[in-house]
Structure formats: C-alpha cells, structure tokens
Amino acid sequence: MQTLSQIVSGMRRPRLLVRAARIGSEGYTRSRHLPRLIGAQAAADPEEALTRLLETEEPLDAARRSGSAGYSPARHVELLSAIIAELEIARREQASEEIAPPPDHAKASGSASFLRAT
Template identity: 50%
Template sequence: MTDFHRLLSSLRRPRLLVRAARLGQCEYNRTRDLRRLMRASQIPGPETALTHLIAEEALLEADRRAGGATYSVARHIDLLIAMMAEARILPQAPWGRTI
C-alpha cells in the first residue's frame, strides 16, 4: 500500500459524500475532469494530480466543517471522485514495500 493509499483510506468524510463519489467514478474522464478540476492545460501524472487534489479537497473539507458560504458540495464530490480514480491508476509499489 502506497502512502497515497494510506492517506486516502484514513480520510473520514460523510458517508453520503463517499457514496456519491464511488458512484460517480464510472463517469470519470481523466482528460476532461482533471483539466476542469485543476484548471490546467496539461494533465499531470497521477502522483502530481493526487497531491494537488488532496490539498484542494482538504481546503474544501475545512470550509464544509466551518459552514462556509462558498462551500460547493458538487465540487467536493468531483474532487473525491478524481482522488479515488487517480489512486487506482498509481503505479503499484513492489510487493512488500511502500513508496
């Protein structure tokens, strides 16, 4: 298990958000969705993308917990979908080792 996988498995989010993100993975299109979520013209590798997505999701989670007026549940779900999908395509660590 990589450090990214450990980090993602340790996240605690409301069940409804996680369930929506799991269901949304079937519609995930890396090219389209990463460009939109990261506001980037070039699509980075999965590790770089995941680092960015995790940081942005943490900010959104803090905004959700604080009851911020700018919180967007749709964007939060989109970020969780992308995080789950990017974690799936990470290169696998050699057996028994973590990256």
C-alpha cells in the same frame, strides 16, 4: 512518511459524500476532468495528480466542517470522485509495473524470436 494511498485511506468524510463520489468516479475521464479540477497543466503522473487533488480538497472539507456559505457539495463530490479514480489509476499502474517482465526479457513470438530460440 505516509503513502498517498494511506493518506486517502485515513480521510474521514460523511458516508453520503463518499457514496456519491464512488458513483461519480465511475464516469471519471482523466483528460476531461483533471484539467478542470487542478488547472490547465494537468499532471501526467497519477501520484502528482493525487497530491494536487488532495491539496485542493482540503480547504473545501474545512469549509464543509465550518458550515461556510461558500461550500459547494457538488464541487466536493467532483474532487473526491477524481481522488478515488486517480488512486485506482495509480494502483493499476503500480500493479502492471510489478507484473511486467524485465526490459531485457525477449518475447518468444515472431520470426526473430523463433530464430533466436532454435
């Protein structure tokens, strides 16, 4: 099974659309944009949010490809911007989990740590 990162990497969209989405992702505010894009109960987990954003974007891309009159480039850029931003949030969270010390690892600072260390 492909990871969400691989799925997003495999997406093929017009260069101008992707460029606009990258610019838009810089102004992405999760608490403001996510509920509007995927519903009132926005996902707390970036991977769940990505899954729902991808499900929402797929029919929009199909409308773009078919030349549908109901296609909204602005909405498509918003969704792609959110996908890019959520992917970055997921990557940062994954990186911080990999770097974080094990939960039983005590910090060597403060008086309690000093007393244990000496």
